[in-house]
Amino acid sequence: MxxxxxxxxxxxxxxxxxxxxxxxxxxxxxxxxxxxxxxxRTPVANLLGPDFVDIRSVPSGPSAPATAPGAATGTYTWDCGRNENGHRNTANIVMAPGFPGQAHHVHDYVGNVSTAVDSTPRTLAVAATTCHNGDRSTYFWPVLRTVGQAGTDPTGAPGAGATGDATSHEGHDGEIQVPVEVTLTYSGNPRGNVVAMPQQLAGTVGDAVALTNGGAHAAATWTCSSTPERRTTAYPACPPGDRVLRIYDFPSCWDGRRTDSQNHRAHLTFPTREGNCPRNTFPVPRLRLALSYDLPTGVRFQIDAFDGQRNSPLTDHAFFVNLMPDPLMAKVVTCLNSGQACREG
Structure with missing residues (x-):
């Protein structure tokens, strides 16, 4: 070779x-x-399904409307805790006063500590409150549970899955998640000044039966802490390190006469996209209620819902009944109309 x-x-x-x-x-x-x-990808992918959406695929919402000269541009933020005291029950004093709700549809509360099935305007008006500024209003929403964690809930609340057996209603036996933060903020109106809310004014956002009634009143309440401008009616799959947010923007155009109505919506309606209130209504302080949850990435979760609603995120909702003392409400109105950024508690 x-x-x-x-x-x-x-x-x-x-x-x-x-x-x-x-x-x-x-x-x-x-x-x-x-x-x-x-x-x-795995933590997000683990959550994807018919009720979940990757928050990164959700587009941002519309931009804020233009502000007219002299409009109410202020904000008022206050602290009512985050339901550390475990105030929960199945009552709904707005939709069905005096009647207990379904055992598997539990509400969280902040504010008035006496809100229950037997509440009356008189009992609510003299009760204690979790709000540091003396606001006796009641604010409530369906509890959030992690999925597949059956057992006794430490609060013993109705619908908490206390039996822990095979007969427990699916989707109602997970551990109730207490928000790590609850923020209440009133803002003004971009087209003009606001007037005071009357005592006992009731507000509704979202629809507890949206899955079966067409979803006309469903509200996009779900998002993540790093993307609050992206709102969806699905459960959000958040990036690692993010908190799950539920943001409730309540209607703020009052008819000037009623504190409630037959459908619990006609007396207090939403402004147009430009911020204008419909004819014969008046702008009142607009409430935003924001709940923040610190959940492990990839853990599935869902809200308590009425039977037949499949614990759908589309059915998320919240309520308030205004019981702010009149001097405090006047303070809120002054703050908003004068363009101040006020914070108490």
Whole structure:
């Protein structure tokens, strides 16, 4: 065998060996990239399904309407706690006063500590409150539970899955999640000044039976802490490190006469996208109630809902009944109409 042939074979062997090394290295890098990508995707992917949406795929909502000269541009924020005292029950003093609700549709409360099935305007007006500024109003919404964690709820609340057996209603036996933060904010109106809310004014946002009645009153309440401008009617799959948010923007155009109405909506309606109140209505302070939950990434969750609503996120909703003392409401109105950013508690 000639020296030339031997050298050529050695060269080919070295090239083949180098190619094998490069292929192995490339395969290892590809595996690592794939693993890293899977690690990033898995927590979100675990939540995707008919009721969940990746919040990164949700478009931002419309921009805020233009503000007219002299309009109420102020804000008033106050602290009513986050239901650390475990005030929960199935009552709904707005939709069905005096009647207990379904055992598997539990509400969380902040504000008035006496709100229950037997509440009356008189009992509510003299009760204590969790609000640091003396606001006796009641604010409530359906509890949020993690999925598949059956057992006794420490509060012993109705519908908390206390039996822990196979007969428990599916979707109602998970652990109730207490918000890590509850923020209440009143804002003004971009087209003019606001007037005071009357005592006992009731407000409704969302619809507890939206899944079966067409969803006309469903509200996009769900989002994540890093993307509050992206609102959806589905449960949000949030990026790692984000909190799950529920944001309730209540109607703020009052008919000037009633504190409630037959459908619990006609007396207090929403402004137009431009911020105008419909004819023969008056702008009152607009309430935003925001709940923040610190949940492990990838853990499934759902709200308590009426039987037949499949715990659908579309049925999220909230209520308030205004019981702010008149001097405090006057303070709120002054703050909003004068363009101040006020905070108490």
């Amino acid at each position: 000639s020296e030339t042939t031997t050298a050529r074979r050695r060269t080919v062997a070295v090239i083949v060996a180098l190619e094998l090394v490069l292929v192995a290295l490339g395969f290892g890098v590809a595996q690592q990239v794939e693993a890293d990508g899977a690690a990033e």
